[in-house]
Amino acid sequence: MEGIGNTMQKKAAELERMAEVFVTGEQLRLRLHEAKVIKDRRHHLRTYPNCFVGKEIVDWLIEHKEASDRENAMRIMQKLLEQRIIHHVCDEHNEFKDMKLFYRFRKDDGTFPLDTEAKVFMRGQRIYDKLMNSENSLLQSREEEGVMFEKTLMASEFIDWLLQEGEMPSRIEAERLGRRLLEHGIIQHVSNKHHFVDGALLFQFRMNFRRRRRLIELLNEHCRSSIPENHDSPFCLRKQGSEGGNTSFLSVSPSKEIKVVCAVRRSSLSSSCGSSGYYSSSPTLSSSPPVLCNPKSVLKKQVSPEELQAPGGPYIKKTFTIVGDAVGWGFVVRGSTPCHIQAVDPGGPAAAAGMKVCQFVLAVNGMNVLHMDYRGVSNLILTGPRTVVMEVMEEGEY
Template sequence: MEAVTQRGRTASFSEKHEIYLIGEQLRRDMHASVLIRDRRYHLRNYRQCFAGNEAVDWLVRCKHCSTRGASVAGMRILQNYGIFHHVCDDHKFKDDQLFYRFRRDDDTSADKDLILFYTGIRIYLKMTKKKGLVRDFIQGGQTYHNAFMGSKFAEWLTGQKEAVSREDAIYLGRQLLENNIIRHVTDDHHFRNAESLLYQFSVDFDRRRILADVFKLPATMSRLSSLRLSLSSVESQDDHTLPKPSVHTDDRDEPYTGLLVRSGSWSSEYEQGNDSGEVLAPKSVMLRQATADELESPDTPYVKHRMRIISDSVGYGFVLRGDGPTYVQTVDPTGPAASAGLKVRQYVYAVNCVNVLQKNHKDVGRTIMSNENVLDITVLMHRRDVSNA
């Protein structure tokens, strides 16, 4: 059961981790380029900050993005994830003489996922410098590269004062695993203080990333339509450089539907094409899709959870998929649905008190969009996830 829980969490964290890493690598590179420094404006000092227009100059020059407009769009995505902020929290990122600061530089982040991720980065960098702690192991005839023992890891965390006690170290190890920063080598165990259990880092901290990589992540794509609108008055000539959404309004059997706008139609997730030009749907987040009969069975491990979502100017901020039952494929982490507690892999049981369990995503989408601005939704979530809701 522990392994299934971990596998189910993997997809939801991996894209967020990519965004965190893009932001962290930018922070380090900007420090190295002395873009981040103490600045003075109107007799006031601002420590460890960067100017928006200087950052855009640098991003284009270093080929992080091809245009200034795309650079602003990418930086706003990082800002939406809480990676940096305006020094007075008064402005979104702009190509202007405005000062911004990475939250890791002023230690102001309140996002527990981001704080834990920074802890994971620090631990990784320290561990990989310790000879013999992370190495290759042979177990059961299988070689596991760059692995470490659970017992040695807990001992090391305590010795490095990353944890105050062995119990605290085990708890930290579990937090890192549940957030998919580390993993058991075969995904069969949670984190334990045992020599027989081997773990690896799930995140490739060393691979180089550029800001434009944020446009390749489905988790960020739902925000680009609103970013395009907000940027049009600033850099309309660069608008064509941003990914464009597809809007489905015909009767084709679309493989997925995104509920991202409040008009009579809805935007899809960004379609991805292969070399032949064929449109491909994103891979489902479900490990195994349950049937409606399974979900309604008296013995089902799923429980009902009701929530109210109030749309913002973009929409509700989630994507549905499935032919009955319908499930949540993607949730915009900065949108209203995420704030209300909606999560990926939850099945949609009822919309505005109407049972939709056996309806496909198109019908559920029409039902949702017929009620403007406010959505009362009942979802089915696995019992193992209830404590995390």
């Protein structure tokens, strides 16, 4: 069943990127309607309903700090145009222009391409909102294979709910919908081992449709996809120093050697995420390009997820609640399945919560991550709330 999880993760990750653009665009559309930026406009005695002006939207993005300058604002809108979220009212321009031209969201004029993917995303979003708004006991903390998971759906109960709400006409159709939600990365099995079936298996929403997306994230998709496949690549979650011009990160490990890494800030997927390896830095040659190096893992030996959870085994579970500060959470995730804590900033939030190196990451915000590599774990943290609940396994002392 391990192959199922890996295949699903790859396909879901690709579709999730598409979904993020869709959700980000929809959130922007609703905000612009609320701000009255989208409205009926007249030009040459003709009325164009539900439009916005290119130049005005660029001003709005800068004013609301969604873009740092006009160039970035135009790149954001160009991304939405390329993904067919918006279009020029007459489809005359394939390039977004910072001019007094009328543009419109395709969802406002009924021209949004309702292909299979879009339909699944829209259905998933509606179901997610329904579940979050209704007072039901469908989302519960439940245990599977000795591990407790938060906000889980039992497949059979979820199907019952879909039928009761009139979302699907039959159990067979409801089960098919569950599979589509799984394949599109909207839900996932708690340990990524199973397809969706009408039974007692537990699933969680992988996508948080209500999380406020920052538009700048649309421009950094290449950063996420450019992370190398090497499972030993580290991931740093804390910035070094407080100087505004310093964008490097400090990795603190048990050894005396200090290494600087290039990584991603929580606040945005910045351009510095193009490489995810460690870098050595010389204070006397600060103008020289950094030299890529990959430090040895702090682990004495790699263990399997099964070894970590074996009854009566040497590993014990600990839970930390870490409140991120302005520059992150202060730890480095590294490795394949399972991931481990490679480094902890002694002055950061993670250290204050009690996190230590060599601990294996069991769950993030109630979601089991034993079968995720560092990229999946990092993405969960970066796209989640500022307060992250980390469950880890460490070797007990006897």
